Amino acid sequence: MDDKGPRVVVAGGHSAGHIEPAMNFADALRQLAPAAEVTALGTVRGLDTTLIPARGYPLELIPPAPLPRKITRALLHTPSRLRDSIRAAGTVLDQVRADVVVGFGGYVAAPAYLAARRRGLPIVIHEANVRPGAANRLAARLTSHVYTASPTVRLKHGTPIGIPLRPAITGLDRAQARDAARQRFGLHTDAPVLLVTGGSQGATAINAAASGAATALRAAGVQVLHITGPQHSAEIETPEGDPPYVVLPYVDEMQHAYAAADFAICRSGAMTCAELAAVGLPAAFVPLPDRGGEQRLNAGPIVAAGGALLVNELTPAWIEATLLPILADPARIAAMSARASAAGAPGADTVLARHVLAIAERHRPAR
Template sequence: MNLADALHRLAPATEITALGTIRGLDTTLIAERGYPLELIPPVPLPRKLNGDLVRTPARLRESVRAAGEALDRVRAEVLVGFGGYVAMPAYLAAWRRGLGIIVHEANVRPGVANRVAARMTTRVFTGAPSVRLRNATAIGTPLRPTITGLDRPALRDKARRCFGLHGDGPVVLVTGGSQGAESINAAVTGAAGAFRAAGVQVLHITGPRHTVDVPLCGPTDPSYVTVAFVKEMRCAYAAADFAICRSGAMTCAELAAVGLPAAYVPLPLRGAEQRLNVEPAVAAGGALLVDDENFNPHWITTALLPVLTDPERISEMSARASTAGAPDADIILAHHVLAAVREQRSIATRSLE
């Protein structure tokens, strides 16, 4: 969606259709951004030898057929893929039709779909230089201008008032992603007393499926604010001095763009892939890294609170966190997409001649 917005800024007449599935937030977030959505059957690619693997070829054929029909309906000239359930069938359908294909891989460890697609095209882009992918050029991850242009100090007081936080004192933002994270929620609420004793306010985004039990604040206690979901994360970033979060590619990219230091707790699945995403920020001195199994109230009290209560340390980490940002990745990728469209049209013109 960030790329789509950038394309419309550069070329307002560009027709954009999103391919998605009923899984996740496609049907909600894409509609909110105002783009048409074509749904195709999701095809998870199993990593183990089981019944799902046996059924995958038939599912993939059906999804490729549906993706191809969608591409034909909208008269697509170029397909841009970012990986995920929708990507593999979309890549195959576009390749069969001779459409231009552009690949963007935000994660340090590429997924199966993008590894396959990188052999179909030379237009392959990544969020970080360390991504090993054929034909890859590192440009960063496309973000919204409201994120890349965020002035956290200027918006801080207003953002804190919006969430009911005090204007003074350190604020830690806690988020487990769009759906929340039970282990992060448990560890942070278990340390609620320690946060209050240290004078640290908490803005805790629990996820819409989770509830947490936090003791009520006294009239003079630092605030502990819980919300299920935040649509405008720029406000949460502006209110905070530090974050506790997973290390998905988009989260890492956004925190780098706004210069918000964090304690990253990688999702402990798929060989700890998320751990790779945060290594540049940790190496730069802008982040802490803790495994999910070790993230608990004791770690928060002994390792994190001394950082949160040290303004000079926070300031230094903020400056170092911002060194990993790439604020213009959306525009760079949009230019490549428009160049691919021009190339496709030139090929079509020559074939008619």
């Protein structure tokens, strides 16, 4: 490497599930190679303009070019949109003199991959979901540098390494941080805590079921930390009293929420599954019913290990009949926590960063 370090373009936009592993990888890359120049591609759709600048990385916007999962009328408009997006991505690659493109899927990934291919740049992809998206399925035909969350990910050439996570997550000692985390959210230190979250955007069905069970949870002495999503906090009506039922629209540093909780109700996006396994927090996973069942597949390894439950339809009645007995059984929660931890794969951020640095080093002398 020369004194300026490698020039890396990361493409993982639109949703937190794509952006977070991309930024976690970028952080690890900078730790290993402080002179590395990292540029992120994004679009005005989604969370790119919010999450990426907050992590301290330059963001270049290109037109979104989502690839339809199925053959629909939208496919007729894909060629022109994709062409414009590839051209814009190529301009960024040329301007920053990129050495390598690292993609995580999402709206910007396919244009970045194709622009890199035209320039002879090495392409590295990471796929978090058991059922890969269209962009990464395409890229797996263009490169052998393919890394996945687990051996169950269905992608050609895939090497399982886990999902890049923040050190604040992988290094979390929940038992040590529990009291301070509960005080942070206005919770008691000596009563069980149920974390409820539908992801960065929230989930109406999860919100409704949890708030519908609020009276039963309170009667059982269970505290609730309910993260509703920014658009949904006004929808939650819970009785006032003790133990607390704390409602928040969003939490920036989820390690504190994980430390405060004994159990979680949540979606089973790939990042959520990886984080809960990393911290050993047992959960009731409520997969999104669409997206080809990928969230159900993401939850599979942790559920099979005994670290989580899979819920087809979350209702107040299910919470009262099934979850309350678990929350009243510390031994069962401890056993599920240990099994969840066993399903985790920490260190993926550093592993991926080392691979990318080696690939960039092999490529640079030829340029």
